[in-house]
Amino acid sequence: KTHCGGRCEKCGPDQFVETPHSFEKSCRQGRRVILENGQQIRLSPTAYDADLVHKAVHLIRSPFDNVVSRFHLERHHYVEK
Numbered sequence: 797k798t799h800c801g802g803r804c805e806k807c808g809p810d811q812f813v814e815t816p817h818s819f820e821k822s823c824r825q826g827r828r829v830i831l832e833n834g835q836q837i838r839l840s841p842t843a844y845d846a847d848l849v850h851k852a853v854h855l856i857r858s859p860f861d862n863v864v865s866r867f868h869l870e871r872h873h874y875v876e877k
Contacts, residue, residue, distance in 0.1 A: 820846065 801822030804812040814822070824846060827839040857865075 823852075824849075 800819055801812075801814050821843075824844045826842055826844065828842045830837045830840050
C-alpha cells in the first residue's frame with residue numbers, strides 16, 4: 797500500500813492531518829477481490845488485523861515530490877472514471 801489516509805484534494809489541513817490512531821486505522825484498510833467461478837465479481841472493503849503488521853517503512857520526501865505524487869494520484873483517479 798502506498799498511501800494511508802491523510803489526503804484530500806479540496807480540504808484544508810484540519811481535515812486531513814492524521815493522529816497516530818487514525819493513521820494506523822487507515823493503513824489497515826483496503827479492498828479485497830471477491831471471486832466467483834474464477835472471475836472477479838467486485839471489490840469489497842476490508843480492514844486487516846493490526847497483529848499482521850511486523851514492520852513498516854516511513855519515507856520522508858521533499859514536499860515538492862509529495863505535491864507531484866499527489867497530483868499524479870488524483871489525475872490517475874479521474875482518468876480511470
